[in-house]
Amino acid sequence: MRLRLVKQGTSFDFFSRWKLWLGISGLLMVVAMVSFFLQGLNYGIDFRGGTTIRTESTQPIDVAQYRAAMEALQLGDITITEVFDPTFPEDQNVAMVRIQAQEGQESVTADVIQRVEAALRAVVPDIKFVSVESVGPKVSGELITTAIIAVILAIGAVLVYIWLRFEWQFALGAVAALVHDVVLTIGIFSELQIKFDLAIIAALLTIVGYSLNDTVVVFDRVRENLRKYKKRPLAEVLNISINETLSRTVMTSVTTLLALIALFVLGGDVIRGFVFAMIWGVIVGTYSSVFVASAILLYLGVKRDWSKPTDTTGNQFANVDA
Template identity: 80%
Template sequence: MRLRLVKQNTSFDFFKRANLWLGISGLMMVVAFVSFIIQGLNYGIDFQGGTTIRTQAESPVDIAAYRTAVEPLDLGDVSITEVFDPQFADDENVAMIRIQAQEGEEAASGDMIADVTAALQAVDATLTVQSVESVGPKVSGELIQTAAIAVVLAIGAVLIYIWLRFEWQFALGAVAALVHDVILTIGVFSELQIRFDLAIIAALLTIVGYSLNDTVVVFDRVRENLRKYKQKPLKEVLNLSINETLSRTFMTSVTTLLALISLYVLGGDVIRGFVFAMIWGVIVGTYSSIFVASAMLLWLGVKRDWSKPTDEGGTQFGDVDA
């Protein structure tokens, strides 16, 4: 007997409340945009410029004592946070000290790091510096611009690819889903004030690729069924296509999430932001492939006079049992 996560030959009506799903997506995007305007992002050292010092001590981290120790150094904005990780031993107490970029300096000076280390060791003699990361203000500004260009170019390339492979209606539907995923991911980082650094940009580009792959599988089956059922209304063809690929979509998302959740729990704090972005991206990417991309295609319509023969396209694995 074979275990199925999704029953065979499903017949869900995904467009029964299409306007409701699009309305929810639109509302979430508005909330994300407003949060970004009001709160902004909690930029990491890559984008903000400054120095991050990672320390480790045998005694528990006393954030108040650490802050009192570095205040006389007059370093400007200093953020001190304790790092928690289930893999840390009892004598591994890790803290992250973020210091804003110093005026007139492109990188942290050795004297400043030595002064901070000495001040903290006066609080806890067992404290040691594990790593130091420094990014100048000019470099951080260039990184923000380059990261934004990278995301925009990726989405633009997707628009051209889908336009050439399918039709312009498919392209707009796919890009709408990608923009939806990127905005919601940036929005959740703004709302929760999770550190936003270069690793998150890598996650955004990965999310674009994941969501696109899922959308293309559905769209390939839509194109195949449009040629196969020339008289069926577009809504019925879309519902049929999504149901036929639902097993593959569900299995891919669940197995990906299992790996990501394991990384989030056991992977440590260094990659936790990246993994969180990926988990969120897989969830919203799966949702958008069905309820945003396909709904946009239904709204835009598509020509039905294709004379090309039916082919399997890229959906030979679309009905894999899950």
């Protein structure tokens, strides 16, 4: 007896309320953009410039005590956060101390680091500086520009690929889904004020690839079924295609999420932001492949060209049981 996540021969109607789903997606994107423009992102050291110090001690972290010890140094904006991780032993107390980039300097000098260490050691004698990372303001500005260009080029390359692989209506649907995924991911980071650094940019690019893979599998089956069911309405063909690939979609998403959740719980704080972005991206990417990309295709319509032979490339695993 085989376990099935989706029973065989499903016939869900995904497009009975497709305008509602598009409206919900549009509203969520507006909320994400409003949050971005009002709150902004909690940029990590990669994008803000400055120095991040990771400390460890056997004494419990007292943020107010740490801050009071460093006030006399007059280093400007200082952020102190305690790092919680279930994998840490009871006597391992970790904190992240972030110091803003100093005017006229690319990074905090070694002399300043020694002064910070001395100030903190006065209140926590056994404190250790595990790592010190510095990024200058000029470099951080270049990283922001490079990151934006990377995401835009990735989405642009997808547009060209889908346009050549399918028709322009498919391309616009796929790109709309990718923009939807990226905007909602940036929005959740803005709303929750989770640290946004270069690892999150890597997650965004990975999400683009994951969402595109889901969308291409669905679109391949749609194109095949458009030739198979020549007289059926487009909405019905889309429903048939999504139901036929639903088993594969659910199996891929669930197995990916199982691995990501394990990493989120046990992987430690260093990769937690990246893993959170991936978990969120898998969820919204799966959603957008059905309720955004396909709904846009339904709205735009598609010309049925029967002169081309049926191409099943990318569909050989679409019927895998989940």
